[in-house]
Amino acid sequence: MATKAYDKSFREEVYDKVDAGEEIKLCMQCGVCGITCPLRDEMTYGPRQIWSLIRAGKRDEVMNCSDIMLCTSCYTCKVRCPRGVKVIDVMHGLAHYALQEGIVPRENTSKFGKFFWNSIYKTGRIDETEVPMRYSMRRGPIHGIFETLEMMDIGRALLSHKRMHFKLGPGIPPSKKIKGIKGLKKMLDKAEAMSPGKEA
């Protein structure tokens, strides 16, 4: 039982810099979010207790906790929260903030998500062949080949059922871009600059 003093700096950091961070002020600790979460058994704290930790100022516990990237976005907690707290948005905001601070809560999802976002940023869309391929190569080409082989049956099945485009490897051929990609990039840059914690 570690006695630790309440410290307001972390909660203020979350209110100011994390997307939807201020939402947690309204939590009344009923626990509906935690109990409805499909991955509750895999979590160390669950949303309710994470909010408590934030209020208490336990930065390390929260930022290093993989729970914040275990959200499946099922929206059950958001629908059932009696206080209307956008639980999912806060979880997403915390995950994003942790990554920005150089912490990787869940390695695979972080990597995959990064390729995912890059695809959006560079082409305007998700290329469902490209992104998993790049993800498979995340630990280098050798490892990548093994992982690709492991997923080969699935890839082949998708290909033969006309549910995947053929690619030799990442970028071969390159993914199609939307016509307005330039404008979209400008928009995304602007939006980033306007986001909490990123304002100049």
Next chain:
Amino acid sequence: MDYFLYPGCSLEAGGSHYLASVEAVADALGLNLIEIEDWNCCGASLHYIGGTELQTKALNARNLAMAQKQGGHDIIAPCSSCYIQMIQMAHEFEEEPELAAEMNEILAEADLSYSGGLKVRHVLDVLFNDVGLDEIKEKVVNPLNGLKVASYYGCQTTRPYGEYDSVESPHTMDDILEALGAEVVPFDKGTKCCGSGIFFTEMENCAPLVGAILGAATDGGAEVISTACPMCQMNLEIYQSRVNKMLHTEYDMPIVFVTQLMALAFGKDFKQSALDRNIVSPKSVLQPSA
């Protein structure tokens, strides 16, 4: 009747059979689908890792703006993930004037603007409320004859807004399936999560979720699971063999889109209904004679 169609990335690839069947159903019902020009990704469920909340909103604001350039029809977003991303933006644009102004500031970077007012609809919403059960029944030429179906909505089909159906106990797909002549079996996992966007990267944690859904459908006597979300379809179907391996189970459950069943019931053939693109083949249950 005219609608904008927002296919989304998934329907261009892993969910191509969803798009094909939506188009086949639209054809049978006389719905005119106009694709939004040069649409972009909605951000889907992993947007937050690389992007900020505002960036994701910007993605969706752009799609709304692109649609508005073409007219004022309702937008059908068949993919549930696209649907909630887009409808969330549409709602917030109406409810939060400050955010709306921010969005237009961002849209201006691409010489775009959005003035609000467009409606974002799910396929189930349009089928149930605009078309209606009576017309669906009328169009059935090839009734499903008591096909035992588990009606699986998943999460984002109705949550969080519950715009057209209950968030806790939805019924629109059940009713449509019954109108097609199918028998909807008892199934208590109809709104439980399959793992969604993190299934692929968190398979150890999410396999039990898929296993529970397949198990409940099997226990209920289902011959197929019907869904209206490409992510659900993919997680339940293409990883079914993986899940079987991990959980030591032997599920062999076809996962079909409700629109595929509709197309079939409306007289389209197996291929026109894109049922040949299902990896766990529904052939034996849908075409017993074939």
Next chain:
Amino acid sequence: MDKNYACYLCKGCGLGEALDFEALEEALEDSDISEVKDHEALCSPEGVALIQADIDGGVNAVLIGACSARVKTDEFTFGKEVLVERVPLREQGLWCSEAEYEDEEEAGEDRQMLADDYLRMHAAKLGKAEIGEPFQLEEDVEKGVMVVGGGVAGINAALAAAKAGAPVCLVEKEDALGGYLGKMAKLGPQSPPYQELQDTGLEELVAEVEAADNIKVFTGATVEKTEGAPGNFSVTLSNGESFRAGAIVQATGWNPYEAEKLADELAYGTSDKIVSNVQFEEKAKAGDLGGINGVAFIQCAGSRDENHLPYCSAVCCLVSLKQAMYVKEANPEAAVYVIYKDIRTPGQSEEVYRQAQELGVVFIRRGEDYPAISGSGPFAIETQDVTLNDTVEIEDLDMVVLATGMVPNNPSVVEPPLVALGMDQDEAAKLAEEAKAASDDWSVLNLEYRQGPNLPTLKYGYPDSHFICFPYETRRTGIYAAGAVRRPMRVTQATEDATGAALKAMQSTRAAEAGVAVHPRSGDDTFPDFFMQRCTQCKRCTEECPFGAINEDAEANPLPNPTRCRRCGVCMGACPERIISFTDYSVDMIGSMIKSIEVPDEDEEKPRVIVLACENDALPAIDLAAKNGAKWSPYVRFIPLRCLGSLNLVWIADALASGIDGILLFGCKRGDDYQCHFIKGSELANVRMSKISETLDRLVLESDRVRVEEIGFGEVDKIPGILDEFMETMEEVGPNPYKGF
């Protein structure tokens, strides 16, 4: 009165098929009723017309054998000049019995005997009933209302009564109106969207009082003496003024629970920066909240705590939310903590909780243990944090606020235990002395009542009332409690409460004028009549009346005050000489009903059981059970009582002497959470019964033959089980040996 009887029997609802109507007519042979008619549906316009035609022809005492007296009351009321007695053949005869019962010689004979008995019983009652005149005070009925207490409840009560047309005398002990409202800096958010603190509004209220020409305000005054009864109270104030009042609203508010008692638990008294919520409010009012960078509010400070106030005062959470908002308003950067057990913010108050959260107030849920406060400023607090399952510390607190609860500003009155009744005089006097010593020795109203100067209270000093059904009532008719003296409440609730109590007070003056009862027997124009020649000055009636209605003269003769009376009949049950009766309810009437039951010989093996049942809860439950299809023994006969407290022991003796095998008494729930409409009727019946087993032993009768049961209106399903079980007991103890004597 000269009675001209007629009996009407209904054949509707299946009665016609189930019963032998010739036999029913024969059952009345020994009565004064010779005219008997039947009809297919007595409640139909034709049926009612049949009765009305006879009344027009001179009939004035009507026996109606149909359904329960609780239904079809509009149809079967024929004006003040006509006595009507209803026989519940449908509910208590037909519905609850089987068409054929075990060991019957002739199918249906038991049900027929049941119906015959009911007809005879009610005919006997009708034979004894009279039509009386309502009671009238000798003096003119005073319509004015005295309001005691000039806080938010008192002011609003005065305004409500004045607006409704009653002259008001408003008495306040301080020099100015306002009470605790006057000590508040602000009110919490009171209207949508519940985000802004609001002014107390006291100035406007006081201006309204001053502008009202029918409100007379007496400040700096207390009540020296209140004598009389509703419609005719005479009040003398400490300043020598006196006036008449028809009714009284006591709105004397609350006192804070003394924070001094929390010295051990919460370091109160060690620093002037550890304050109670009342002191914090004073600071806020004085504009003395500058420079607070850190503050913690400790909820349930001495509340919901067996060592202090065991109850929840229901306001402290909101008060702390409001006060947290004061701090945040003065300094948005301040760290504000609320350390709570449960946040209790019912209704729209939840929005205030939300608003405080929006402002960044941090809530920490503690367990049962009090947080430990250390330091002499700034303070540190160590507390359990249930939501983290950890012990946490909070440092740098400039102030600590203890959210203490409310105590009623009303003397606590401990009543002597009821077992004292009928005890040896010395012993009873000793218990009464002990109770008096445990009671507070001050008074708000200084009532000149035989039972003492104060309103009887519940255990925490709140005036006793039938809390659910009659919230504003006290146990002194015409005197109503409003606001925080009634139960802990906040300003908005006290405002509403005041209106309710004021209107109740006005209603009671109207009732006094009409000579009728107030709740729960609203409109009853009978009242207890004392046949004084036979009174033995035993004082039981004056002591047992739950409402203190009866005073005593120097010779201990009872002096009834009918406008204080609720007509429960407790005095009638208490009187050993049986000299107290109502025109339609008396010891003799119920006794005659019992005696008119035909008791079969022992060898017929048809026992007889009577149930004396409270007509407020038990009787409706019995009717409902029958309606729901429950069946029970046809050997059971019900007799309704105004209250089980009106039970006179002579009825038990009468019943056993006439060969009745068993007697059940159905009363309301008693004890701390009693449901008796007359407060302690059920309790009193139980005390009286506890003394009867001795008598039964003396008569060589098994005490199993008499039993008291508590029946709530909601306990419909319990009834058949209780009756079945009692019938089994009757089988075991065998027939009453006095049968046939």
